[in-house]
Amino acid sequence: MNKNHIVFFENLLGEENVYFDKAHQIAYSYDATKKRYEPDGVLFPRNEDDVSKILKYCNDNHIIVVPRGAGSGFTGGALAVNGGVIISFEKHMNKILEIDLENMVAVVEPGVINMDLQKAVEEKGLFYPPDPASQDYSTIGGNVSENAGGMRAAKYGITKDYVMALRAVLPNGDIIKAGKKTIKDVAGYNVAGILIASEGSLAVITEITLKLIAKPKLKKTAMGVFNSVNEAMNAVYKTMAAGVTPVAMEFLDNLCIRAVEDKFNKGLPKEAGAILIADVDGNLEATLEKDLEVINRVFKENGATDFIIAKNEQESKDMWFARRNCSQAITCYGSLKINEDITVPRSELPKLLQRIKEISTVFNVTTPCFGHTGDGNVHTNVMVNKENQEEVKRGYEAIEAIFRATIELGGTLSGEHGIGISKAPYMKLAFSDEEMNLFRSIKKAFDPNNILNPFKMGLDENK
Amino acid sequence: MNKNHIVFFENLLGEENVYFDKAHQIAYSYDATKKRYEPDGVLFPRNEDDVSKILKYCNDNHIIVVPRGAGSGFTGGALAVNGGVIISFEKHMNKILEIDLENMVAVVEPGVINMDLQKAVEEKGLFYPPDPASQDYSTIGGNVSENAGGMRAAKYGITKDYVMALRAVLPNGDIIKAGKKTIKDVAGYNVAGILIASEGSLAVITEITLKLIAKPKLKKTAMGVFNSVNEAMNAVYKTMAAGVTPVAMEFLDNLCIRAVEDKFNKGLPKEAGAILIADVDGNLEATLEKDLEVINRVFKENGATDFIIAKNEQESKDMWFARRNCSQAITCYGSLKINEDITVPRSELPKLLQRIKEISTVFNVTTPCFGHTGDGNVHTNVMVNKENQEEVKRGYEAIEAIFRATIELGGTLSGEHGIGISKAPYMKLAFSDEEMNLFRSIKKAFDPNNILNPFKMGLDENK
Numbered sequence: 001m002n003k004n005h006i007v008f009f010e011n012l013l014g015e016e017n018v019y020f021d022k023a024h025q026i027a028y029s030y031d032a033t034k035k036r037y038e039p040d041g042v043l044f045p046r047n048e049d050d051v052s053k054i055l056k057y058c059n060d061n062h063i064i065v066v067p068r069g070a071g072s073g074f075t076g077g078a079l080a081v082n083g084g085v086i087i088s089f090e091k092h093m094n095k096i097l098e099i100d101l102e103n104m105v106a107v108v109e110p111g112v113i114n115m116d117l118q119k120a121v122e123e124k125g126l127f128y129p130p131d132p133a134s135q136d137y138s139t140i141g142g143n144v145s146e147n148a149g150g151m152r153a154a155k156y157g158i159t160k161d162y163v164m165a166l167r168a169v170l171p172n173g174d175i176i177k178a179g180k181k182t183i184k185d186v187a188g189y190n191v192a193g194i195l196i197a198s199e200g201s202l203a204v205i206t207e208i209t210l211k212l213i214a215k216p217k218l219k220k221t222a223m224g225v226f227n228s229v230n231e232a233m234n235a236v237y238k239t240m241a242a243g244v245t246p247v248a249m250e251f252l253d254n255l256c257i258r259a260v261e262d263k264f265n266k267g268l269p270k271e272a273g274a275i276l277i278a279d280v281d282g283n284l285e286a287t288l289e290k291d292l293e294v295i296n297r298v299f300k301e302n303g304a305t306d307f308i309i310a311k312n313e314q315e316s317k318d319m320w321f322a323r324r325n326c327s328q329a330i331t332c333y334g335s336l337k338i339n340e341d342i343t344v345p346r347s348e349l350p351k352l353l354q355r356i357k358e359i360s361t362v363f364n365v366t367t368p369c370f371g372h373t374g375d376g377n378v379h380t381n382v383m384v385n386k387e388n389q390e391e392v393k394r395g396y397e398a399i400e401a402i403f404r405a406t407i408e409l410g411g412t413l414s415g416e417h418g419i420g421i422s423k424a425p426y427m428k429l430a431f432s433d434e435e436m437n438l439f440r441s442i443k444k445a446f447d448p449n450n451i452l453n454p455f456k457m458g459l460d461e462n463k
Numbered sequence: 464m465n466k467n468h469i470v471f472f473e474n475l476l477g478e479e480n481v482y483f484d485k486a487h488q489i490a491y492s493y494d495a496t497k498k499r500y501e502p503d504g505v506l507f508p509r510n511e512d513d514v515s516k517i518l519k520y521c522n523d524n525h526i527i528v529v530p531r532g533a534g535s536g537f538t539g540g541a542l543a544v545n546g547g548v549i550i551s552f553e554k555h556m557n558k559i560l561e562i563d564l565e566n567m568v569a570v571v572e573p574g575v576i577n578m579d580l581q582k583a584v585e586e587k588g589l590f591y592p593p594d595p596a597s598q599d600y601s602t603i604g605g606n607v608s609e610n611a612g613g614m615r616a617a618k619y620g621i622t623k624d625y626v627m628a629l630r631a632v633l634p635n636g637d638i639i640k641a642g643k644k645t646i647k648d649v650a651g652y653n654v655a656g657i658l659i660a661s662e663g664s665l666a667v668i669t670e671i672t673l674k675l676i677a678k679p680k681l682k683k684t685a686m687g688v689f690n691s692v693n694e695a696m697n698a699v700y701k702t703m704a705a706g707v708t709p710v711a712m713e714f715l716d717n718l719c720i721r722a723v724e725d726k727f728n729k730g731l732p733k734e735a736g737a738i739l740i741a742d743v744d745g746n747l748e749a750t751l752e753k754d755l756e757v758i759n760r761v762f763k764e765n766g767a768t769d770f771i772i773a774k775n776e777q778e779s780k781d782m783w784f785a786r787r788n789c790s791q792a793i794t795c796y797g798s799l800k801i802n803e804d805i806t807v808p809r810s811e812l813p814k815l816l817q818r819i820k821e822i823s824t825v826f827n828v829t830t831p832c833f834g835h836t837g838d839g840n841v842h843t844n845v846m847v848n849k850e851n852q853e854e855v856k857r858g859y860e861a862i863e864a865i866f867r868a869t870i871e872l873g874g875t876l877s878g879e880h881g882i883g884i885s886k887a888p889y890m891k892l893a894f895s896d897e898e899m900n901l902f903r904s905i906k907k908a909f910d911p912n913n914i915l916n917p918f919k920m921g922l923d924e925n926k
Contacts, residue, residue, distance in 0.1 A: 102700055102810035125706070147649045158647055160656075161624070174897035181808040183838040184621055184878035186610045186660045187886070187893055188920065189902050193623075193656030197649045214706035237565055243588070243677035243746070283706070286749050345644040347565035375646040415647035423650070430650055434637035438909075439652050445908035446901075457651065 001040040001085075005063060009043055009085075012053055017044040017091065028086045031071040031078050032134075033422055039066065039080035044091040048167065048175060048206040054087065055204060056173025058451055065171075066453050067200040069110070069142025072134040074339065075420030077146060077199045081455050087204060089141055096120055097207070104212045105164065105181050110141025110205050114148075117210075127215040129156035132416065133327075141205050147197035149416040151248040154240075154374025155281075156213075158416075160196045167207035168195060171447040181209055194442065199418050201453040202446040216281040219247070220288050221316035222309045224276045224299040225269050229253050229353045229369075231303035232274035236373045237346035238302060239278075244294045247279040249374030250323045253353075256370045259329040260322045268322055269306070276373070277319050323370065327379075330368045334383030338395050340423075342406040343377040343415030355405040356380060363398035365391070377415035403429055419457045427458030464503040464548075468526060472506055472548075475516055480507040480554065491549045494534040494541050495597075496885055502529065502543035507554040511630065511638060511669040517550065518667060519636025521914055528634075529916050530663040532573070532605025535597040537802065538883030540609060540662045544918050550667060552604055559583055560670070567675045568627065568644050573604025573668050577611075580673075590678040592619035595879065596790075604668050610660035612879040614711040617703075617837025618744075619676075621879075623659045630670035631658060634910040644672055657905065662881050664916040665909040679744040682710070683751050684779035685772045687739045687762040688732050692716050692816045692832075694766035695737035699836045700809035701765060702741075707757045710742040712837030713786045716816075719833045722792040723785045731785055732769070739836070740782050789833045790842075796829045797846030801858050803886075805869040806840040806878030818868040819843060826861035828854070840878035866892055882920045890921030 001020060009018045020041035029038040045051045058065045064084025071078050080086055089111030098107040099121055106121060106128065114135040121128050131150035132138055138148065144166070149158045165179030178191035195203055226232040236249055252260070252275050261268045269275070276299070280291040296307045310316035331337065344352045353369065360367040360382075371379035380402055384395035403413055403426050413423050413430050427436065440459055443450070454460060464483060472481045483504035492501040508514045521528045527547025534541050543549055552574030561570040562584055569584060569591065577598040584591050594613035595601055601611065607629070612621040628642030641654035658666055689695040699712055715723070715738050724731045732738070739762070743754040759770045773779040794800060807815050816832065823830040823845075834842035843865055847858035866876055866889050876886050876893050890899065903922055906913070917923060 100808075100810070102704055103808045104704065105808070147653075149647050153646060160653070170897070170901065174901070176895070176898050176901055178898075180806075180875050181873050182806045182840075182875055182878065183616060184612050184806045184835075184840050185875040186879060186881050187876045188882070188890070188898070189665075189905050190610075190623070190657050190660050191898075191901065191905075193659070194653050196656070197653050202652075214708075241565055241567065245677075282750075284747070284749055284753060286747055287745075290747060343643075343645045343647045345563075345566045345568070347563070372647075377645075377647050410644050412643050412645055412648040413650045415645065416649060418649050419651070427651070432639070434633070435639050435641075435651070435654075438633065438637070438639055438654065441908040442652050442654075442905070445904040 005061065006041065008057055009054070013043060013045065013050055017046065028068065028088070031073045031076060033074060033076045035076055035079060037079045037081045039086045040083050042086045042088055044088055046092045048169065051087065051169045051204050051206055052173045052175050055169050055171055058085065059171050059173065059449055062449055062451060064451055064454060067141070067145070067204045069139035069145070070134070070137045072138045073142065073146060073420065074417040075422040077418050077420040077456065079421065081421055089139065093206065099124055103181055106210045106212055108140050108208050108210065110139060110208065112140045114138050114140060114143055121212050122215055125215055126212040128162065128210060128212055130159045130162060140208055144196055144205055144208055145198065145200045146418045149372065149377065151250065151372060153372060154249050155245045155247045162211045163192055163196055163208060164211050165209035166192045166195055166205055168203035168205045170203050171449065171452045179209065197418070199420060199453060199456055201443060201456055217283045218285065218288055219279055219281040220292060220309065221319050222278050222292055222295060222307060223319045224304040225272045225306040226274045226276070226304055228273040230350050232276050233349040233353055233373065235276060235299050235302035235304065236349055239295055239298045240346060242294050242298050244291045246291070246295065246374060247281050248372070250277045250371065251373040252322060252326055252370045253368060255333065255366065255368035256326045256330060257322070259332050259368065260325055262332065263329045264321070264325060266318065266321060277323055326370045330381055330383065333366045333368060334385050336384050336386035336392060336395070338382040338384065338399050340380045340399060340402065341377060341415045341417045342380055342402065342411055342413065343375070344406060344409045344411030346376045348409040348411065349373055349376060349378070352378065352406065352409055352411070356402055359398050359401045359405065363394045363401070365395050365398050367398070400426070421456060424456065424458035468524065469504065471520060472517070476506060476508065476513055480509065491531065491551070494539060495537045496539045498539055498542060500542045500544045502549045503546050505549045505551055507551055509555045511632065514550065514632045514667050514669055515636045515638050518632050518634055521548065522634050522636065522912055525912055525914060527914055527917060530608070530667045532602035532608070533597070533600045535601045536605065536609060536883065537880040538885040540881050540883040540919065542884065544884060552602065556669065562587055566644055569673045569675055571603050571671050571673065573602060573671065575603045577601050577603060577606055584675050585678055588678055589675040591625065591673060591675055593622045593625060603671055607659055607668055607671055608661065608663045609881045612835065612838070612840065614713065614835060616835060617712050618708045618710045625674045626655055626659055626671060627674050628672035629655045629658055629668055631666035631668045633666050634912065634915045642672065660881070662883060662916060662919055664906060664919055680746045681748065681751055682742055682744040683755060683772065684782050685741050685755055685758060685770060686782045687767040688735045688769040689737045689739070689767055691736040693813050695739050696812040696816055696836065698739060698762050698765035698767065699812055702758055702761045703809060705757050705761050707754045709754070709758065709837055710744050711835070713740045713834065714836040715785060715789055715833045716831060718796065718829065718831035719789045719793060720785070722795050722831065723788055725795065726792045727784070727788060729781065729784060740786055786833065793831045793844055793846065796831060797848050799847050799849035799855060799858070801845040801847065801862050803843045803862060803865065804840060804878045804880045805843055805865065805874055805876065806838070807869060807872045807874030809839045811872040811874065812836055812839060815841065815869065815872055815874070819865055822861050822864045822868065826857045826864070828858050828861050830861070863889065884919060887919065887921035
């Protein structure tokens with residue numbers, strides 16, 4: 001990068017917040033996709049005003065800016081695929097600014113780690129439900145930019161359901177506020193709504209106001225064992241339709257169950273076609289018992305061979321152990337995991353899982369599936385041997401076929417992970433030319449010089 | 464309007480769906496603001512394809528298009544303030560297309576009346592919570608365009624919390640889909656998010672997919688009586704902070720109580736400073752009892768002199784009678800009601816109501832207040848005599864002072880009613896030049912020729 005630019009950044013932020021050395025280029029070159037793109041440099045703004053000045057300068061000089069949370073994304077949202085500067089919030093803009101008990105609201109900077117926020121609010125009897133698997137390290141800024149989901153989405157929704165207001169900096173340096181600490185606000189366009197899930201491509205988020213809820217006092221876990229995936233998938237949507245909304249309703253297929261059991265020996269039913277793990281919560285024992293009674297009935301009506309309620313916290317943890325260690329355990333099926341997070345309307349889950357099975361057979365790949373079936377979100381893992389080029393090719397062909405099946409069933413390419421670069425080639429399966437043109441118009445309205453996280457989401461024809 | 468245009472519309476839609484006569488110009492000239500602007504004509508599209516062709520033609524010929532629901536809006540969103548054609552969905556595009564029990568989703572055309580949808584889903588054991596006061600006649604298309612709230616927002620949120628997907632037509636005629644029948648969907652920009660509350664200025668909504676929930680089996684009503692507004696306002700936010708979320712927590716001040724009692728003689732406590740009416744719901748008696756116990760305790764701790772639980776449906780209806788008839792009863796205080804729906808963070812309600820009282824004294828106007836305090840939304844009514852020009856002027860000065868106080872307390876100009884033309888002059892109190900410029904950029908991205916419901920929301924300098 002031009003030396004003058006570096007000098008500008010150093011004068012603005014201090015040398016200790018500007019890094020254009022190889023070590024930082026490497027350290028900020030990757031995310032959970034394991035793809036690598038080195039940025040020219042990394043900037044650590046101290047506050048919103050710094051962010052504004054960085055953006056204005058970069059916009060005037062056509063320098064690409066990529067905002068980055070923890071780099072835990074699965075689709076390359078935080079990768080500087082075409083160079084430029086990374087803006088990182090991890091050094092300075094990482095504070096919980098306020099936990100407002102009276103209005104049940106938290107105000108945070110983008111670099112706050114999800115779990116730190118969860119712990120801080122739970123100490124005060126409040127609850128921040130969105131819990132992506134990356135919660136121990138991913139940041140709220142990243143969660144908002146990707147609209148992160150998690151285990152508890154079936155009952156409590158996803159990040160967007162908790163964002164009340166944002167402060168953000170536009171590519172031209174303008175500082176804007178969007179939304180309020182109020183439940184209702186219909187003045188002006190819903191700018192916060194469109195910044196959520198925009199993958200850092202419209203504005204740089206500098207402050208987030210989040211809705212909190214009262215922490216439910218009680219929680220119970222139960223596990224249902226099924227002979228087939230089809231029975232389990234029917235049980236999922238029929239439970240919800242029976243009027244019970246479990247906090248989570250997670251699923252493991254037989255490939256996952258066997259992988260976990262072979263590795264950890266926890267006494268799981270290895271011959272089962274599928275298991276479902278459900279959490280229910282509330283403030284009264286009677287409510288939880290009633291919910292578990294309904295779930296038991298619906299599970300049994302749909303062929304469950306066993307239904308076990310955890311008697312205590314330890315038994316609950318044991319049940320969740322299988323689910324939490326699934327992603328790691330299934331690496332036994334192949335050295336390369338092509339991991340997607342397709343989502344369909346819940347009633348289409350039985351058909352989706354059947355289609356995935358057929359596709360796996362056609363392309364001769366192993367495809368263990370698990371995930372958040374309570375909200376229709378299935379983590380589909382095509383496992384291949386990365387040394388075998390031909391197998392890898394078949395793996396990606398299988399993924400494309402799975403995407404097509406998902407769209408046919410009224411589903412989406414991504415329930416949680418975003419599009420980034422990984423899913424960009426598939427955008428044309430899901431969106432019409434008219435819809436892609438609208439996305440481009442929106443991008444241009446916010447970022448006419450295309451400096452902010454460009455070449456993502458399939459918006460740029462040339463990438 | 465040029466005869467050629469009328470012939471085009473007649474050929475497209477059939478003469479029976481095209482009206483450029485005086486009777487229609489008058490019938491479609493007003494809304495709940497009682498302001499009147501006659502459109503050139505009214506079109507009744509039969510389907511989405513008609514809407515697309517109308518918009519393409521109007522865009523090519525720079526003809527203004529104003530989409531209209533029931534015309535029940537309080538801010539002029541449906542008024543053709545600068546002529547052009549009204550698109551109305553009431554003749555054809557008014558059908559409930561699907562109630563999907565398995566996924567708990569409804570798909571409707573924009574002209575469906577809110578109450579018709581509520582009834583249809585409740586017959587199937589499901590529940591659509593948004594219940595604006597206009598629910599008996601306002602349409603879902605209008606509700607989405609204004610992001611309507613209602614009584615039940617404290618617990619169940621507002622229209623945007625239930626919109627899963629939209630189909631819409633852009634001003635250039637392009638048909639787009641935004642969102643899915645899935646809880647999670649993070650592919651592409653959240654276009655549905657920005658169309659909600661955009662007051663028909665970005666696209667014409669042609670189909671709406673709504674989330675439904677299981678209908679709670681039980682409901683109870685209670686009323687708290689307070690000596691002062693301040694005590695009641697403290698009780699509101701402290702109830703929520705105590706972990707109880709009533710379905711509704713509605714408020715009447717002494718002016719409202721007296722007006723209702725003088726007119727209807729229902730035995731209300733005429734000397735009370737304020738009353739709060741709360742509904743709680745759930746599936747178990749025990750939950751409702753626990754909630755009412757907490758509300759009773761918090762009300763008493765904050766000075767409630769009485770707390771009455773309705774023993775049956777009739778007593779519940781009697782309690783709600785006061786609230787439901789409040790808007791009509793307070794007309795005793797003046798022939799012109801300047802009615803605003805300001806909203807603040809709940810903890811600021813005591814200060815807001817104090818400020819309103821002071822402002823009323825300064826400007827010597829009567830300002831009865833009632834409304835959805837459970838979500839911080841207060842219907843503030845400056846009552847003046849419309850024959851007294853000087854008093855009317857003071858009324859509007861009071862309103863501006865109330866808006867300023869609301870913004871200072873972190874609140875919004877509008878919790879439910881939108882901006883339209885009525886609140887357009889106040890947009891500069893709430894939004895910076897940078898924010899207004901962003902709104903204009905967004906408008907331009909969707910509607911470069913500014914044909915769709917222009918001259919609203921304070922976006923056009925010349926209006």
